Amino acid sequence: MSTVKANSKPLGSISFVGVGPGDLGLLTVRAIEAIEQAGAIIYDRDIYAAVVERYAKNDAELIGIEADAASLPMSNAARAKRLVKAAKDHGHVVRLLDGDGAVFAGLAEEGLACRKAGIQFEVVPGVSIPAAVASYAGVPLTADGVRGVHVVQAGPQAVQNVVSGKKTSNVLLGSAGELIETSAAMIEDGWKPETPIVISADGTRVSQASVETTLAEVKPQLAALARRRELGTDLVAMLGPGIAHRAALSWFETKPLFGWNVLVPRTKDQSTSTTERLTEFGAVSTIVPTISVEPPRTPQQMEKAIKGLVTGRYEWVGFTSVNAVRAVKEKFSEFGLDARAFAGLKIAAVGGVTAQALRDWGIEPDLVPSGEQSAKGLLVDWPPFDKVLDPINRVFLPRADIATETLVAGLQEGGWEVDDVTAYRTVRASPPPAPVREAIKNGTFDAVLFTSSSTVRNLVGIAGKPHASCVIACIGPATAKTAEEHGLRVDVLASETNAISLVESLADFAQSARDAAIEAGEPVLRPSQRKGAARRRAR
Incomplete structure (x- = not known):
């Protein structure tokens, strides 16, 4: 009696995923799930890069099937063959297709090839183009x-x-x-x-x-x-x-910042909420890091503070930036500690972004400014030391090496002893690539968002002053003053001292300019399109 030998290796499966028309916000929930789970992503167009960058696993293999070894367009039969092989090699594979996946997208030919080879597949429709x-x-x-x-x-x-x-x-x-x-x-x-x-x-x-x-x-x-x-x-x-x-x-192309190219002089991980909000208003963001965050030159001061935190030296820990949260978290990891080490301590955060970084770590801050999101705003709400209510009179402030003395001085006036500890150093970043430097100087950018005085100084230092046509938006008076000292005319000042408010204030500025142009019967132009009539910056 003959026996049938089972296949030693599964044939794998394929998800044909329609990626929609281009806006990542239009990807379906099932499409995102399939991409996140895939061992390999098969694509034939460069426009899928943003989808892969955001959702694919770091170890997912990327397989291009747009052209063959001779750089000639790959036939439908060759693509289907490559698809079947990938499924056998990687288990679960995602094939990215335009739009809904079924209209002018090659689904029929490749799906039939999978059926013939015995490969299981599913179709995840996308939004039609x-x-x-x-x-x-x-x-x-x-x-x-x-x-x-x-x-x-x-x-x-x-x-x-x-x-x-x-x-x-x-x-x-x-x-x-x-x-x-x-x-x-x-x-x-x-x-x-x-x-x-x-x-x-x-x-x-x-x-x-x-x-x-x-x-x-x-x-x-x-x-x-x-x-x-x-x-x-x-x-x-x-x-x-x-x-x-x-x-x-027409709702999309009439957004306040539609088509604007906005320069964001911050690191990528600091800019996520800012760039997302800019996108909501229709802008394109270009991130140019102006500072590099590095550990303190000597770790002893930070290590002593962390040990004091564990042994009950402090009543409060005040975080004034996301970088401070990250620095303390990294030091905790070195010592084998986690968020439970904050038990019994009061935690303060200078603003919403820093507070969210703490929440992501599992820590709910006890104090966040009710008004201005800054050291000054934090001082307004920080209670003075009370000998009866506060068993300990000491505050741990992990901060940057260039932090101002405003918060320390204010806390000391309130009766607190402050350990002002350098948790990280900020150094000027390397200059951006030559095309970006040229774009900054020649007016390609429509606006630049300055979120601190150091971003002004460092951007000018590594890339030069923005063109006179570029709208200058500053997060607060101190940053605006620094911009003016560097010969820049400040057009926008955030209504509140945080990055989201800065973006919204820029959008209000752009909307006002748009409304004025329409009322005057003039074309609606971005600042970069008005370079010939650029305003002269204050000197």
Whole structure:
């Protein structure tokens, strides 16, 4: 009697994941789960880089299948073969596909190859490109009684598939050349040259650019757009009654900071909340670290303070930055301690970001300023030493080597003894790459966010002064004073002393400028587009 030998190695599985139109916020929950669990990510387009960077495991293998060994476009059959092999090698594999994954994305050919090879697979639909880009461009596809939407790949044969009529909308996908060819063919086929059309590049991203024109003007309008920016091959064109509502329904490209390139002179881990808020307002962020955080030159002072913390030397521990939290956490790790060592101590945080860093560590601060998020604001709420209520009169302040004396002096006036300990040093970072330095000087950036006096001094020191057209936004009066001392005219001062308020104040500034331009009948231009009429900075 013969026996059937079981496969010693499982065949693996594949998740075909539609990544949507480009905005990472439109990824589905299931898509994120699949990407996070994958042993390998298979892709054929560079635009997937942001998806991989944010969600893929660090050890996930990245497999490109856009071109073969000879740098020629890979055939569908070759892609499918590579896909099956990856599943067998890695167990669970994610294949990233455009948009919803099923429209002009190669799902059918690759899925059939998996079925033939006995590979299990699932399809995780994404947000469709036509519907998403139309929504972000302010063009409702089924407005005014439209009963049909035709999605067509632009090119030589597209004119055979577009449908005319008051109850129909058409969405064309393709490159600039394909859209120009298709629009010309449509006119030859009887479409009116003045037929309205909206074309979007980089749809749903903060770099989105839309042109509202006519079929007859597609070629010159795209040529003008191409002179200002790289168009790429993924343009989306919309035709239909919904275009008439674009002025009222354009919500994305009318964001206060839409298209602004904002310079954030901080480290990446310090800038997450800032860059996320900038993105919400439509801006593109460029992070340029101006300081490097290093351990103190001698560790003895910090080690003594940590031992004192454990043995009951302190009543309070005051954290004035995320870096201070990180420095203490690292020293705890060296000594084999964890957050339980803070039991019985009162914890103060200078502001919301620092407080959140403590909460992430499992520590709920006892004191956060109710008003200004700064050392001054912290002093307002910090209770004075009371011989009856406070068994210990000493405070541990782990801080930077360049920290001001405001907090120490204020606590001492309140009767507290302060151990002001250097927990970390801040040194000037290396200069950014030459293209970034040139962009700072020539006015490519629309705004720069200064969150401390040191960011002003260090940015000017490593990269030079921002161009006169660049909007200067400062987190508080001290930072603004430093900016002015360096010859910069301060345009925006945060309403509250924190980074989120700084971004929101910049957005208010931009919105006011936008409203004024519209009221005056002038074009809405970003600061970098007004370099010729730049204001002269204070000297």
